[in-house]
Amino acid sequence: MGKQCAFIGLGVMGYPMAGHLQNAGHSVSVFNRTTAKAEKWSKEFSGNYGKTPAEAVKNADFVMVCVGNDEDVRSVFYGDDGLLSKLKPGAVVIDHTTASAELARELELAVKEKEGSFLDAPVSGGQAGAENGVLTAMVGGSDKTFAAADELFQCYAKTRQLMGPVGSGQLAKMVNQICIAGVLQGLSEGLQLARKVGLDPDKLIAAISKGAAGSWQMENRYKTMWDNHYEHGFAVDWMRKDLKIALAEADRQGVSLPATALIDQFYADVQKMGGNRWDTSSLLARLEK
Amino acid sequence: MGKQCAFIGLGVMGYPMAGHLQNAGHSVSVFNRTTAKAEKWSKEFSGNYGKTPAEAVKNADFVMVCVGNDEDVRSVFYGDDGLLSKLKPGAVVIDHTTASAELARELELAVKEKEGSFLDAPVSGGQAGAENGVLTAMVGGSDKTFAAADELFQCYAKTRQLMGPVGSGQLAKMVNQICIAGVLQGLSEGLQLARKVGLDPDKLIAAISKGAAGSWQMENRYKTMWDNHYEHGFAVDWMRKDLKIALAEADRQGVSLPATALIDQFYADVQKMGGNRWDTSSLLARLEK
Amino acid sequence: MGKQCAFIGLGVMGYPMAGHLQNAGHSVSVFNRTTAKAEKWSKEFSGNYGKTPAEAVKNADFVMVCVGNDEDVRSVFYGDDGLLSKLKPGAVVIDHTTASAELARELELAVKEKEGSFLDAPVSGGQAGAENGVLTAMVGGSDKTFAAADELFQCYAKTRQLMGPVGSGQLAKMVNQICIAGVLQGLSEGLQLARKVGLDPDKLIAAISKGAAGSWQMENRYKTMWDNHYEHGFAVDWMRKDLKIALAEADRQGVSLPATALIDQFYADVQKMGGNRWDTSSLLARLEK
Amino acid sequence: MGKQCAFIGLGVMGYPMAGHLQNAGHSVSVFNRTTAKAEKWSKEFSGNYGKTPAEAVKNADFVMVCVGNDEDVRSVFYGDDGLLSKLKPGAVVIDHTTASAELARELELAVKEKEGSFLDAPVSGGQAGAENGVLTAMVGGSDKTFAAADELFQCYAKTRQLMGPVGSGQLAKMVNQICIAGVLQGLSEGLQLARKVGLDPDKLIAAISKGAAGSWQMENRYKTMWDNHYEHGFAVDWMRKDLKIALAEADRQGVSLPATALIDQFYADVQKMGGNRWDTSSLLARLEK
Ligand SMILES: NC(=O)C1=CN([C@@H]2O[C@H](COP(=O)(O)OP(=O)(O)OC[C@H]3O[C@@H](n4cnc5c(N)ncnc54)[C@H](OP(=O)(O)O)[C@@H]3O)[C@@H](O)[C@H]2O)C=CC1
Ligand SMILES: NC(=O)C1=CN([C@@H]2O[C@H](COP(=O)(O)OP(=O)(O)OC[C@H]3O[C@@H](n4cnc5c(N)ncnc54)[C@H](OP(=O)(O)O)[C@@H]3O)[C@@H](O)[C@H]2O)C=CC1
Ligand SMILES: NC(=O)C1=CN([C@@H]2O[C@H](COP(=O)(O)OP(=O)(O)OC[C@H]3O[C@@H](n4cnc5c(N)ncnc54)[C@H](OP(=O)(O)O)[C@@H]3O)[C@@H](O)[C@H]2O)C=CC1
Structure with missing residues (x-):
């Protein structure tokens, strides 16, 4: 059964990853800083988009993020429009950005405060891997959260490996x-x-x-x-x-x-x-x- | 039909390489600086050995060398007991030692003077590759000489690649x-x-x-x-x-x-x-x- | 004539530097995070100390800082107890910490907002240089501010070199x-x-x-x-x-x-x-x- | 009293060094591979030159060498025309070339066989140091040989330091x-x-x-x-x-x-x-x- 998902960051990687999710039957609401890309995506894949991270995630049980660096990640998590502000209790938040392990630990705490759970899951495989849905995801977090998310990871990652606690993916x-x-x-x-x-x-x-x-x-x-x-x-x-x-x-x-x-x-x-x-x-x- | 071969240098690599040659039906005469190893080899593989490089190569149509470094190679080629002193006209001399490209070019000239032809053919694959006869040989020399030697290379090298003129193997x-x-x-x-x-x-x-x-x-x-x-x-x-x-x-x-x-x-x-x-x-x- | 000075940070470097200032006839009020060192200093040199950076600088026309790194500097400048909160208009603020040029530019703006002027002036010469008052100061800032501060620099720095605009010292x-x-x-x-x-x-x-x-x-x-x-x-x-x-x-x-x-x-x-x-x-x- | 000297190698360094020797009242006979330079030198400084190293050194009590590298040094020492072939017993041979310590030890033995003594004495100070006679010489050899040669070193080296046995200069x-x-x-x-x-x-x-x-x-x-x-x-x-x-x-x-x-x-x-x-x-x- 399709899940309610949100995907933040429609760059070279995020755009096709979010597309694979939607194509697999999940219901994806995206956010992208430059809205034009979100509009394009939503047309191409018949999905929704929000004008802010908060709006994009408000119904989501799974929230994926794939932006640039630590600072970029913080900017989509925090603040009035940040995804944390509207995160559903029980949601699983997954950061696919390649970022620091420290950030992962910080985000885990922040997500826990909102009664959600967190995985860091940087990927390898490049643009081609993202487009063909054959990425590798290196995941940090609990077994349980990983198990819950794995069905979704399969949409774009051929190999998923739980490495250990949050931060281990990074x-x-x-x-x-x-x-x-x-x-x-x-x-x-x-x-x-x-x-x-x-x-x-x-x-x-x-x-x-x-x-x-x-x-x-x-x-x-x-x-x-x-x-x-x-x-x-x-x-x-x-x-x-x-x-x-x-x-x-x-x-x-x-x-x-x-x-x-x-x-x-x-x-x-x-x-x-x-x-x-x-x-x-x-x-x-x-x-x- | 078995060839008349000589093999100079029975170290970790040369010992099993020479063994594979002999086992494949060629007639191998070996030389090793420390004679005990040559004796051991000749018992194990029912081959011959010479007391000097010169003696070992005197009937050989193919001479393989696998010793330590440039200096070691020179010491088995040159001098009264050196292999060049008794090299048969028309013989093919192959150096499997990892050595300099300059040495290869020098040896080519020296072998040509004796009316022989030369290949440099350093190998990779390590001790295991030598023992299992699955080395890779990177070969420098002429097409013709390579073609003549390839039947022998097959005894211990799974991959043989002619790279170009003498020196190219190195x-x-x-x-x-x-x-x-x-x-x-x-x-x-x-x-x-x-x-x-x-x-x-x-x-x-x-x-x-x-x-x-x-x-x-x-x-x-x-x-x-x-x-x-x-x-x-x-x-x-x-x-x-x-x-x-x-x-x-x-x-x-x-x-x-x-x-x-x-x-x-x-x-x-x-x-x-x-x-x-x-x-x-x-x-x-x-x-x- | 003695100037009203404040000195923030009484480490290996700051302690003797502040002492030289006071000994030269200036009126120095110090601050140190660990108050015991400030008390010791004030006894040794008969100077004053404040319990916060703000308190230490409130009457000062010249404020020197010498703490650890960028973050440490920010922590003594900003906030309710930070030196900026009580800075006298017209004061000259000098950062002797070895820090980034970016920080220097940021501090210059912050000090200007308080109608003060700023110099970055990291030093070399080590503990001995500080104790003997023979440091070298590499200074960034305006000619005018440098000229105003130079009399004080002389108390502990034998060589003072204005390198260019703020940041140049760093x-x-x-x-x-x-x-x-x-x-x-x-x-x-x-x-x-x-x-x-x-x-x-x-x-x-x-x-x-x-x-x-x-x-x-x-x-x-x-x-x-x-x-x-x-x-x-x-x-x-x-x-x-x-x-x-x-x-x-x-x-x-x-x-x-x-x-x-x-x-x-x-x-x-x-x-x-x-x-x-x-x-x-x-x-x-x-x-x- | 002037000594009988020979100087082999009239490059950027050797040319002025030999000149200082001659100017100081010693009797210098030079050799240079490219004879034109030796002729020029002998005109400029009114000294002699030989057509081979052997000829240049035949009367010398002190022989200085300053050529390029180890191989160059060997080529002026050894062979029929080499300086060793005509070295006077009792002569002191000094190599100013920057070369290996191993070469120095080899030359010491060779010179000893000719009843001479040897110093390695590479210099620093560059072309200007050579021209102004203010080089630094780092010397390897015995106290006695060093003491004998020091008078000559003074002609072109301001600082001479005996470092230890032969090779120590290098x-x-x-x-x-x-x-x-x-x-x-x-x-x-x-x-x-x-x-x-x-x-x-x-x-x-x-x-x-x-x-x-x-x-x-x-x-x-x-x-x-x-x-x-x-x-x-x-x-x-x-x-x-x-x-x-x-x-x-x-x-x-x-x-x-x-x-x-x-x-x-x-x-x-x-x-x-x-x-x-x-x-x-x-x-x-x-x-x-
Ligand atoms: N490209 C690759 O081959 C691989 C990349 N990665 C990693 O994946 C991550 C994404 O890479 P990639 O897709 O190539 O990057 P892109 O530059 O193509 O896309 C970056 C995305 O992040 C968004 N973004 C950046 N900064 C912010 C911000 N401050 N606030 C909101 N959104 C922001 C961008 O929005 P906007 O469209 O508005 O600019 C864009 O959607 C990086 O961490 C990268 O290291 C990992 C493996 C391979
Ligand atoms: N030591 C040397 O030889 C030289 C040092 N420097 C530079 O000078 C600066 C100071 O060095 P040094 O004196 O050796 O360092 P010390 O570690 O001896 O002293 C550091 C000083 O800064 C204070 N401090 C550090 N962090 C904070 C903070 N967050 N808030 C308030 N106060 C803080 C410390 O207070 P507390 O006493 O409470 O810990 C202490 O007074 C550094 O930037 C260093 O790179 C430059 C040249 C030479
Ligand atoms: N230049 C510098 O600033 C310094 C140089 N040195 C060292 O001093 C030595 C000499 O340097 P420099 O004078 O600058 O070099 P030059 O290249 O100017 O001169 C080299 C001299 O050695 C002779 N020479 C070279 N090879 C041979 C050979 N095979 N047989 C006979 N003679 C030979 C050359 O003869 P020909 O004229 O025929 O070419 C020439 O006289 C080097 O070891 C160098 O590292 C040390 C300190 C500073």
């Missing part, structure tokens, strides 16, 4: 981003050398991609990297936001992330080159500048 | 090692944070290993890394040798490898911890020291 | 800290090698300290570094605060600080060793761990 | 170069930020150069760095040679030099920009590219 996502940074810097340095010495990229990847050097990025990005094609994928600006979140958490935890910190600075060089919206694999462009 | 291997360094430093930083915040490693890897952060190392090493188990795999000392080769080639090519150079120093820290023979994934141990 | 201090990080990492790596190979440190420094490798840190810290003595000087925790400020400003400006970011992570390792209060030169201890 | 020079790398990367990052935010460089350096951030490079290079003027000073190519020597020694000693290794790669970027002969302070140009 922590898992941090690990994800840290790993990507290392993979991509190594791959970029390797491809840079390969190109300089004149190796054939297809033969190279055929030889090494199944072994100890292999990675998702190697298989899925070597061709675009070789072609200097970066106008796609996961944007450098988002990556730097995510790495900052990870670096701040590492500070809090007393661990050091030397390569991550260094590569974050290398991404600053990419931004200087105008690569704010380039795919994260553009570390190669920086090396070859 | 260059591909350098790219391989550079990529591994980046992957492993990122993975180590990620797992370090994961452990510190108390994430469950199996759930974490289930969530992230198929996506953009995924890598061979993540799938195959996260468990041993989590268990602080490094007494296996590809040794840090070898890795530093290989990274030095890559860094020197990069210098020659005028490219910079900032993360590779940094991670190479991190491996020096692992060596200080006594990790000379630990698997390359021990970068995590360094972070957690 | 920016200069950021440059200072960035330079220190590079100097100290290089010096630590150098001394580490020197110790390992058995060089005599006094002869070494005699030979190299006047030339191209020379630095204040080399001359003033090599001995304590060699003796593994770090219980003095400028604390690693403060340094990390300062480097974070610099890294955040660099992000805002679109410049990359690769070595600074890396060394900041190395300081995290020092913290893990228990070195939170160690001198910044303890990067050597990390290398030798 | 080791001290390595420490020197490591320290310079750190200082310059920090200074470059600092000045980059300063320029971006519009600080006045003279005021900035006035404020910070005497304190904890201060360095020889800051005082002597900030102006040329600010003016993007790098056509002077100590060349990046030489620096990379020296850093390689230091990194190799660190490997041998089991110490890690993470910042040095990273900065060495940054110098590779400078070389890519065409900066092979630029001053080492050109790390700033790289950041601002």
